[in-house]
Every structure is written in C-alpha cells, then in structure tokens.
Amino acid sequence: MKKSKLGSYGMMVTLTFCLALGGSLTWGLPSSLAVNDEFGASGVEEFTAPATQDFAADEREEPVTAAAEAIYVSPNGSSGNPGTIASPTTLAAAIAKVSPGGTIYLRGGTYNFSAPVTIERNNSGSAGQYKTIAPYGSEKPVLDFYAQAFASDQRGLQIFGHYWHVKGLEVRGAGDNGIFIGGNYNIIENVETHHNRDSGLQISRYSSSMTNIADWPSYNQIIRVYSHDNFDPDNGEDADGFAAKLTIGPGNVFDSCIAAWNTDDGWDLYTKSETGAIGAVTIKNSIAYKNGQTSDGNSTSDSDGNGFKLGGDKIAVNHIVQNSVAFQNKKHGFTYNSNPGSIALMNNTSWSNGESNFAFDKGAHVFTNNLSYSGGASDKTSGTDAASSNVWWKNKKSTNAKGLVASDADFVSLTPSVTRNADGSFSLGNFLKLAAGSDLIGSGTPSGTNIGATMP
Numbered sequence: 001m002k003k004s005k006l007g008s009y010g011m012m013v014t015l016t017f018c019l020a021l022g023g024s025l026t027w028g029l030p031s032s033l034a035v036n037d038e039f040g041a042s043g044v045e046e047f048t049a050p051a052t053q054d055f056a057a058d059e060r061e062e063p064v065t066a067a068a069e070a071i072y073v074s075p076n077g078s079s080g081n082p083g084t085i086a087s088p089t090t091l092a093a094a095i096a097k098v099s100p101g102g103t104i105y106l107r108g109g110t111y112n113f114s115a116p117v118t119i120e121r122n123n124s125g126s127a128g129q130y131k132t133i134a135p136y137g138s139e140k141p142v143l144d145f146y147a148q149a150f151a152s153d154q155r156g157l158q159i160f161g162h163y164w165h166v167k168g169l170e171v172r173g174a175g176d177n178g179i180f181i182g183g184n185y186n187i188i189e190n191v192e193t194h195h196n197r198d199s200g201l202q203i204s205r206y207s208s209s210m211t212n213i214a215d216w217p218s219y220n221q222i223i224r225v226y227s228h229d230n231f232d233p234d235n236g237e238d239a240d241g242f243a244a245k246l247t248i249g250p251g252n253v254f255d256s257c258i259a260a261w262n263t264d265d266g267w268d269l270y271t272k273s274e275t276g277a278i279g280a281v282t283i284k285n286s287i288a289y290k291n292g293q294t295s296d297g298n299s300t301s302d303s304d305g306n307g308f309k310l311g312g313d314k315i316a317v318n319h320i321v322q323n324s325v326a327f328q329n330k331k332h333g334f335t336y337n338s339n340p341g342s343i344a345l346m347n348n349t350s351w352s353n354g355e356s357n358f359a360f361d362k363g364a365h366v367f368t369n370n371l372s373y374s375g376g377a378s379d380k381t382s383g384t385d386a387a388s389s390n391v392w393w394k395n396k397k398s399t400n401a402k403g404l405v406a407s408d409a410d411f412v413s414l415t416p417s418v419t420r421n422a423d424g425s426f427s428l429g430n431f432l433k434l435a436a437g438s439d440l441i442g443s444g445t446p447s448g449t450n451i452g453a454t455m456p
Contacts, residue, residue, distance in 0.1 A: 069102030072136065075109040091133075091143075095119055100129035106169070108139030114147040116174075118158040121183070121206070125163030130187070135168040146173035150197045150233055155180045160206045166191065174198075177243075178230070182206025182217050184249075189223045190424030193230075199240040200227030200262070205247035211275075218249030218279060224424030226258045229294045236263040236300030241291065245270040245312075250279030257286045258418070258426060261295040263303045266329065269319060270312035271339070282320045283308065287418065287426070287455075292330025292354070305330025307353065311339020316363075322346040323453045325432060326353060327416065333375070335359040342383070345370055347444070349432055349452040351414070356380060357393055369444035371452030373398060373406045387445035391452075402443075404451070410438040428455045 077088035083097065091111060094104040125131040135141050148154040154175025157166070160182045167189040171178040178193035179201040193200035205216045227241035241259025244252050245268050259266030266288025271278050292305020299305075307326030310319050318341045325348065326333030333350030336343060340363040347369045350357030357375035358367075365383030372379050372393040379392045388401035398405040408414060412430035420426045432455070434441050440451040 074107040106141035148175035199243035216249040219251035316341030
C-alpha cells in the first residue's frame with residue numbers, strides 16, 4: 001500500500017546527450033549511467049477538456065511571453081540586487097518579482113538549497129502570458145537540494161501557482177519530490193530530475209484541505225523530462241519517476257518523457273479509496289525501463305518495479321497510454337494495478353519485463369495495435385482486442401487472434417539503446433524497431449498501421 005502522503009540481462013545501453021555540433025555530453029548522471037555503460041544486475045465523475053485545449057505534440061502552442069521583462073539569477077546573486085545581468089538576484093527573489101509574460105533567466109552553475117523553492121498559489125501567470133524559468137543561453141543551471149533532510153515537507157521545486165513554464169533545468173537530491181506540481185496549466189519541459197528521495201516529479205493537490213477534485217491540479221504538460229535514480233531510503237516503495245496520483249484533476253499529459261532506474265515505478269497513477277477517483281491522465285511517446293532499482297543497484301523487497309502503473313484501490317479511471325515503450329522493468333511493463341475501468345492502450349511495445357509485459361486482469365480496457373514480446377510471465381488482457389490487432393506473449397510464446405506472431409527476426413535490434421539529446425528528445429535507434437519485411441508492419445488497425453510503438 002502506498003503512503004498516504006501523497007532479472008538482469010547484461011545488455012548494453014547508450015545514454016548520451018547529443019550536442020548540435022555533433023559531439024556528445026553526459027551531464028548530471030551517476031557514473032554508472034555514463035556512455036556505453038552496462039546494465040546492472042466507482043462513481044466516477046466524467047471530465048471533458050475545454051474544446052480549445054489541445055495537447056497534441058505537433059500542434060502544441062508555445063506560451064507567449066512579453067519581451068519587456070527579464071530577470072537574471074545566478075548562484076552567487078543577492079536578493080537585494082535588481083536582477084540585471086550585471087547584478088543578478090536570487091531565484092526566490094525573482095519568483096516573487098516576475099510579472100506575467102516575464103522570464104527568469106538562470107545563469108549556469110549549482111544553486112544549493114536546504115529548503116524548498118516554492119511558487120505560491122497567488123503567484124500565477126495567465127493564458128498566453130506564462131511566467132517562465134529558463135537557462136540563460138546554453139548555460140546549465142542545477143538546483144541542488146542534497147542538504148535537505150529526508151522528510152515529506154522537504155521537496156525541491158514546488159509549483160502551487162498556475163501558468164508557469166519551467167525548462168532546461170536539472171533538479172536533484174530533494175528530501176522528497178524533486179519537482180511537485182499543485183497548480184494548473186503549468187509546463188515542465190526538457191528537465192532532468194534525479195536522486196530525489198521520493199518521486200522525481202509528482203502532480204497532486206498541495207493542501208489536504210482541497211477535498212474537491214475541481215481544485216486539484218489539472219491540464220499540466222510534462223514534456224521531454226527525464227526522471228531517474230529516485231530512491232526513498234525508508235522502504236523503496238514511493239520513489240517513482242513520475243507520480244500523477246491520489247489527488248489530481250483532468251487533462252494532465254506526459255509527452256516524450258523517460259523514467260528509468262527508479263526504485264518503485266516509472267509512472268504511478270495510484271488512486272485511493274479515501275480520496276476517490278482522479279482525473280484521466282494521458283501518457284504518450286514515452287519510455288520506462290529498469291525501474292525497481294537504481295542504476296547502482298539500490299532496491300528493496302517493497303520496490304514494485306512497474307514501468308507504467310495505471311491505477312489502485314479498484315477505482316475506475318479511463319487513462320490513455322499511446323506509442324510508449326516499457327522494457328526490462330522489475331515487475332510488469334504496463335499494469336492496470338486493480339483499475340477496473342476502460343484504459344485505452346494504443347501502439348505500445350513491451351519487452352522483456354520481469355513479470356507480465358501487459359497485466360490487465362480485470363476491466364473493460366481497449367487494446368489497439370500493442371506489441372508484447374518475451375515477457376517473464378503471460379500477458380493478462382481483460383477487455384477488447386480491437387480488430388484483433390494486438391500481438392501478446394502468452395504461455396511463453398507469441399500469439400495473435402489473426403495468426404500473427406513475433407520473433408527476434410521482427411526487430412532490427414534487441415540490444416537496448418537510449419540516446420537523449422540536448423533538447424530533451426530521445427531516440428532508441430534500431431532497438432525494438434520493426435525490421436524490413438516484418439509481417440507486423442502495416443498489420444494494425446486502421447489498415448496500414450504498424451503494430452507496436454514507433455519511436456524516433
């Protein structure tokens with residue numbers, strides 16, 4: 001049970017950060033993740049997004065910011081300084097000062113904190129006038145919270161306000177969540193969060209007095225964020241890569257994110273009977289791998305180790321997961337986790353997870369064009385196999401209602417490779433890519449659609 005507070009394959013992985021000039025750079029990673037490292041051992045209220053709200057990756061509008069205001073911050077800035085580039089201020093002072101449409105530019109270097117950095121509820125931008133926190137040029141700002149104690153009130157960056165756009169930062173070492181979002185319409189983009197002592201990034205209500213789902217965080221976008229090596233030292237059961245759980249509203253979207261090497265799950269959408277159903281979450285174009293332990297081997301018997309955990313307490317919520325990949329997680333790749341609703345899973349690939357690649361024991365889930373191969377246990381697939389378009393792994397073999405089967409030959413490569421670029425985008429290269437001539441190409445629904453995920 002979650003706290004109310006809110007087998008090794010010896011494969012090779014490449015995790016690099018590619019520069020525009022063609023070189024590569026590894027930053028903010030444990031030594032064990034360096035380039036060419038080897039892998040280590042019930043009544044549900046329905047919500048509809050406003051008609052104008054569109055989270056499609058290729059149609060997403062960038063926040064409009066006013067060019068008039070720019071506030072500069074540096075690791076050695078002073079709160080009494082005006083925040084010019086020649087006389088930078090502190091991050092806390094800049095957050096209190098910046099106007100809607102303004103940008104806080106962080107100079108490169110390490111910012112050391114022993115207490116949370118908080119954006120209060122009454123500190124918000126507006127639609128088209130986001131408040132932005134971003135690096136200055138190509139510099140690399142790191143928010144370091146290692147000085148915090150391990151405690152539930154010792155988060156890193158807390159965003160209780162609305163319409164903030166945070167991008168290009170590294171957040172590490174918090175005593176609880178690295179980044180916590182309690183507001184609405186915020187965007188977190190191209191951020192790395194790691195080695196926090198609870199989930200790397202969590203979306204939940206920021207106050208227990210908020211008992212109405214209408215007040216819970218909604219319509220936040222998490223884009224190209226990498227969350228890894230988060231570990232809670234008490235029992236290892238709470239540190240997920242991404243947690244959108246317990247008390248969230250509708251419209252929260254994760255797009256093109258990576259969750260890896262977290263002691264609990266990659267994604268956790270846990271729901272509790274005490275607080276009831278949460279809003280439906282969309283996860284797309286994302287990957288979860290090697291969850292259940294950290295890259296240096298830290299794990300506990302309580303660590304779940306699912307890639308995408310999509311429920312809890314037998315409460316129905318109709319989440320959406322599409323074009324995403326789970327591989328080599330300790331437990332399941334994708335799991336309903338007792339969610340008896342109608343989760344929509346489209347064009348996902350799950351390979352070589354410790355137990356089932358897909359674990360959906362009960363519910364009216366809808367499966368379309370999913371690909372499962374070489375799992376540690378049989379898939380469980382309660383629901384609808386749309387147009388017989390899914391290829392499952394059952395009884396230690398590939399199976400499909402139309403007679404399609406998967407084999408090693410259907411893939412260009414089964415050697416894991418994950419490359420993350422400077423803008424936060426990633427590539428799997430040939431890993432899990434369908435080989436030319438595979439009968440899985442074009443065999444999905446609608447006709448001509450591939451089975452499985454298509455990654456860059």
